[in-house]
Amino acid sequence: MAIHLTFDRDKCKGCELCVSVCPKHILALDSAANAKGYRPAVCVDPAACIGCASCAKICPDSIITIQKD
Ligand code: SF4
Ligand code: SF4
Numbered sequence: 001m002a003i004h005l006t007f008d009r010d011k012c013k014g015c016e017l018c019v020s021v022c023p024k025h026i027l028a029l030d031s032a033a034n035a036k037g038y039r040p041a042v043c044v045d046p047a048a049c050i051g052c053a054s055c056a057k058i059c060p061d062s063i064i065t066i067q068k069d
Helices: 017-021 054-058
Strands: 003-007 027-029 041-043 064-068
Touching: 003 041, 017 027, 017 054, 054 064
Parallel strands: none
Antiparallel strands: 003 064, 027 041
């Protein structure tokens, strides 16, 4: 089973809530800013994601999508 994590990059406000809850510590803020001028969250090690959806649930703007196939 593969897990695909997608961020709606330009809607992220860089609040870091997702970064703080990820049990695998694989989320971080990007060095480059998005269209709003915030450094958006990115996954630095997608292969290590366990698909727990903690990040997607805590995101105030629901911009993280997790697909499993
Ligand atoms: S689904 Fe879970 S393991 Fe994967 S990035 Fe989100 S919080 Fe981390
Ligand atoms: S919780 Fe949502 S808005 Fe906040 S940094 Fe993560 S993806 Fe961006």
